[in-house]
Amino acid sequence: MAKAISLVLLLAMIVQIIRPLGLPGLKRRGDFWKIALIAIAVMMLTVLIRPA
Secondary structure, X not given: OHHXXXXXXXXXXXXXXXXXXXXXXXXXXXXXXHHHHHHHXXXXXXXXXXXX
């Protein structure tokens, strides 16, 4: 599941660089780093929730 989420977020970053998504906070091409921050937060949350 984590790999699927990371793939989707990576594709969103690529699309943002090519053509901005137009969502609030993602209006410019240079805003792709915000998607990267979300991806890092989701990965950290996945690691914390995952049973040991």
